[in-house]
Amino acid sequence: VTGTGPGTFETQDGFSVDTDTGRGVFIDNQTTDPVSFIDTFNSSIETTDTERGVVVYGDGDVSIFVSGQVYGNNLGVYGRSKGSGTVSITSTGAVRDDIGTAIYAYISDDGAGAGATLNINNAYGGYNGVAVYGYGAIAVTTDQGGTVRGDNAGIQVENAGNRYGTGQSIDITANGVVAGDTGNGIEAFNNADGSLSIEANGPVTGGTIGIYADNDGTGALSITTTGTVTGTAGDGIYANNSSNSTGDLTITANEVTGGTDGDAIYARNDGSGALSITATGTITALGTVT
Numbered sequence: 001v002t003g004t005g006p007g008t009f010e011t012q013d014g015f016s017v018d019t020d021t022g023r024g025v026f027i028d029n030q031t032t033d034p035v036s037f038i039d040t041f042n043s044s045i046e047t048t049d050t051e052r053g054v055v056v057y058g059d060g061d062v063s064i065f066v067s068g069q070v071y072g073n074n075l076g077v078y079g080r081s082k083g084s085g086t087v088s089i090t091s092t093g094a095v096r097d098d099i100g101t102a103i104y105a106y107i108s109d110d111g112a113g114a115g116a117t118l119n120i121n122n123a124y125g126g127y128n129g130v131a132v133y134g135y136g137a138i139a140v141t142t143d144q145g146g147t148v149r150g151d152n153a154g155i156q157v158e159n160a161g162n163r164y165g166t167g168q169s170i171d172i173t174a175n176g177v178v179a180g181d182t183g184n185g186i187e188a189f190n191n192a193d194g195s196l197s198i199e200a201n202g203p204v205t206g207g208t209i210g211i212y213a214d215n216d217g218t219g220a221l222s223i224t225t226t227g228t229v230t231g232t233a234g235d236g237i238y239a240n241n242s243s244n245s246t247g248d249l250t251i252t253a254n255e256v257t258g259g260t261d262g263d264a265i266y267a268r269n270d271g272s273g274a275l276s277i278t279a280t281g282t283i284t285a286l287g288t289v290t
Helices: none
Strands: 002-004 007-010 017-019 026-027 035-038 045-047 052-059 062-066 068-071 077-081 088-099 101-107 116-125 128-134 138-142 145-149 153-159 168-174 178-180 186-190 194-198 205-207 211-215 221-225 228-231 235-242 249-253 255-258 265-269 274-279 282-283
Touching: 026 035, 035 052, 062 077, 077 088, 077 116, 088 101, 101 145, 128 138, 128 178, 138 153, 153 168, 153 205, 168 186, 178 186, 186 194, 186 228, 194 211, 205 211, 211 221, 221 235, 228 235, 235 249, 249 265, 255 265, 265 274
Parallel strands: 002 026, 007 035, 017 045, 026 052, 035 062, 045 068, 052 077, 062 088, 068 088, 077 101, 088 116, 101 128, 116 138, 116 145, 128 153, 138 168, 145 178, 153 186, 168 194, 178 205, 186 211, 194 221, 205 228, 211 235, 221 249, 228 255, 235 265, 249 274, 255 282
Antiparallel strands: 068 077, 101 116, 116 128, 128 145, 145 153, 153 178
């Protein structure tokens, strides 16, 4: 299914796509007007080609809502703003991509870098489960009862830089299961003048590190976990606040386990703010303790 131009592309009851050639749904809007793809009928959208399940491009705001099963062999769901718009992706069903990333949002540096908002239920990727890259404020929320998993990382977010003003924060709230089989469960890189915040209310597991947070921006770094966090080979939680930061580095954790080559909690603060670590549960280091 291919569409062009701005507007809302909305499915009807009984809609489905099953193709072995090309993308499942592809919408390319080359104007700055908003464009949306909306499916509320639990539709199945699958491609067995080496292609993407649902793709929406725009020079303005880009919005995707999928409620059923989406399957791709390059990217499952891909939303990209090539101009000054935001990217919004909501998935209440299950998205799978056995080769690449299940759900990917890209915010180009061609415009004002307005940011991205993702709300995800279930996602599995042969590389990453969920990934966001670009400019502006980025927020990722996963559902309670859902699972986000990738062969590399479960959730990977990078704010590319402070190109369009201050307040370009990263906020990740994981309410369900998050797992990165060989890499990190949750990893976030902040290179902008905003804060970096990670809240994990469900179990987070990484084949290397459970939660990895690198703050090279000027804002604060905060990690809060109420579930279990496990780094199978490396640190349970790794947090780095660079000398650019004028904010605090704060970790409030429940149960954290570090692997044989890492620490349970590793925190380094080179910024001018305070460093605070509070543990309310059992902290286990199979390697060393820092």
